Amino acid sequence: MFPVDVCPHTLIDTQTIKPVEFTKTDTTPPYAVLSHRWVEGEEVVYEELLHACPEMYQKSGYQKIKNACQVASQGGYRYIWIDTCCITETDRQENIPKMYGFYQNSAICYVYLMDVSSKQQFRNSRWFKRGWTLQELVAPRTVAFYDVHWWYLGDKHELREDISQKTTIPADILSGTKSIQEITIIDRMTWALERKTTKRQDLAHCLQGLLGVTIEPKDKEFWLEAFNRLGRALLKRYPELEKELGISDALFSDPDYSFQDCAWDRLMEIRDKMLEERFRQRFTR
Structure with missing residues (x-):
């Protein structure tokens, strides 16, 4: 639905946990994305990450970013895009309409389920009830789910039947055998x-x-x-x-x-x- 050049210009380096800027003339490298539920007062914003503000390290959101970077790095990705610290108030109007494209053109989407500690709890996660997470589920080619301890639960292809029953999204959309354009x-x-x-x-x-x-x-x-x-x-x-x-x-x-x-x-x-x-x-x- 979106051209391949619809990619974010701000990414997080998974090795340094610092934001990196790419110009519109740069070729955006392969990148992962993080899907998660926000916790009020605990999320790390761009300016905090850029300047390494001391209070940032006390936030649960920083540990989430750190863990996401570690998982992405282990998966072979040098960069990751995270909405809380890659979108600022000044570029929000430009980036919000492009977010579906950011997810669609990502190499993989990691989903962090902070209210799930076992596979049996997967379908009960409140992540499935949030508005923003719909595009984060549908748009990326590969979506990998992790529990509160960052243990791997499965990807959307492996979990397609459970996800389909929970969301009414057809299983063949989740498995990638059917295009969203056919819906x-x-x-x-x-x-x-x-x-x-x-x-x-x-x-x-x-x-x-x-x-x-x-x-x-x-x-x-x-x-x-x-x-x-x-x-x-x-x-x-x-x-x-x-x-x-x-x-x-x-x-x-x-x-x-x-x-x-x-x-x-x-x-x-x-x-x-x-x-x-x-x-x-x-x-x-």
Whole structure:
């Protein structure tokens, strides 16, 4: 969905644990990415990592970065991209719309599940309920899961049946035998129904890459406006959604109209019918 040149310009050197900058004319080297859930007050930001601020070492987020760098280095990767310390407030607007591409063009995505200590707990991780982690699961070719102690649990191909049952994402998408391009926009949207973001408007931003549209983040934007901008972008690119979701340009002109509330109700109906059909097919074979 994204060209191969959509790559991050800030990476972490896995040997020095320092940020490294690449210009737009540089060829970005192979890199890993980290998927994780943020812990308020514990994450390390770019400036802290760059200047090695003393208080940084007391944060659990630093140990997470250190462990991720170690795993990536052992896997043969000199560089890793981590959202908390590779995106700054000044380049957020530029990078947020490109994040799907960052994950898609990575060599591997390491998923750190801080609430999982055994394989039996895998499906219960809250990681599966977060909005941003949807693209982090779908976009990369290889996704490797690790528990709270950084023990390897398996990759998304090996765990595809468990993940599919948890997320409703088809197993053949997770195994790579089917392309995301073969999945309708409606079906892709249903994958987000049970997911949440800390800021409600961020759910609109984290879906744009998966849905093939672009909406730049705006400071202090209300969630209603963010979702309506997403809806307009989707309708412009996929006119068939007017009939399938019951949306139109006229509705977006209404200041009280909520694309998320109205479209999500319809998507839930579509998803429930889809799951019923899958269940029926499973027991009539």
